[in-house]
Amino acid sequence: MKNYIKLFLGVFAITIISCEDVIDVDVQTDTIRLVVEASLDWEKGTTGNDQSITLRTSTPFFNTQNTAVIGAEVKVTNDTTGEVYLFIDQNNGTYTTSTFEPQVEVTYTLEIIYDGQRYIAQDTMNAVPDITQVYQDTEDGFDDEIIEVHVVFNDFEEEGDSYLFKYKRAQDLLPSFDVIDDDFINGNEVDRSYEIDDDEDSDIKALAPGDVVNITMHSISRPYYNYMDIVIDQMGGVGIFSATPVDVKGNCINTTNADNYAYGYFRVTQKNSVTYTVE
The missing domain is CATH 2.60.40 (Immunoglobulin-like)
Structure with missing residues (x-):
């Protein structure tokens, strides 16, 4: 029994000592810009x-x-x-x-x-159009039990308009972004919806009664639309249907x-x- 205890203590001591080793991790660096x-x-x-x-x-x-x-x-x-x-x-x-x-x-x-x-x-x-209506429902999203907030506006008659939407609740760490252009909606009334799914890993909750959503609609240039379209894809992470991260x-x-x-x-x-x- 004494020999067993000595052997156990010896292994335990080696484990403690090995835990003190410093492991150097090489982290990729880039040009300071x-x-x-x-x-x-x-x-x-x-x-x-x-x-x-x-x-x-x-x-x-x-x-x-x-x-x-x-x-x-x-x-x-x-x-x-x-x-x-x-x-x-x-x-x-x-x-x-x-x-x-x-x-x-x-x-x-x-x-x-x-x-x-x-x-x-x-x-x-x-120029940015006026927002004519903001309302909620549960009918148009991917889940008919999740609340969506809709933003309605009238696109200008001239072609080439692009828009950036920013949605933010006080409890959200980061805002959500969405970009659209008027290639297929030119001159029409547009109804844009915002929906959040529960995400336990990120502690994000779906829209719920009492949530206050700050909504900002920007009229943006087409080059900035192209830039943000890529950025938003990158923010979504990498999955089977996601874009591969690139240097934007x-x-x-x-x-x-x-x-x-x-x-x-x-x-x-x-x-x-x-x-x-x-x-």
Whole structure:
């Protein structure tokens, strides 16, 4: 019996010692790049003068250091009038202006000068239709027991419109996004629905009475529609019917060194926002 106890203690001691070994895991790294968060969104019915742009750098996966970009030069130009809007460095990675004048059917150019590199991007602001109705039912989704929220609007008669929808509840960690174009709905009344399925792994619950859903509808350019269509596919994960993850490039071009492109996107949109409480 004593020999058995000694043998057990010996194995236990070896196990404890082996648990102290440090295992080095090689993590794939990539080039550190500028990350541009430049969404100039004009809420319909407001002046849209106050806008902000955030700049940071990408980091390795386990790096938690502050990556805010300070000291960059940031400006946006109205390509029609030539008016320039300077964005002031707030010394925390955010650059702001209170003088922006949004106009529909106008293209704007973003210029960033940072670390000896010049980045430019362009996008066009389009008018957004009014949201005419928001309601709920359980008839049109994949599950007739799950509540869907519907957003109704009238698409403009001109072809080429694209839209981005953002849905967010207070309890959701991340919003849900949806993009559509008017290739098959041009000039018609459009009814867009939003539905959430229960997901125990992500602790996500379906829409329930009392839930408050913040809904934002953006009118977006076709290039941004194409970009977000890919991004939304990537956000859905990889499955048998899912897209394969790819390096999604935005529209921020480095004119100093094309290989040192930036992540992110410069967009200018007009938007409508509504809040709906599920019954």
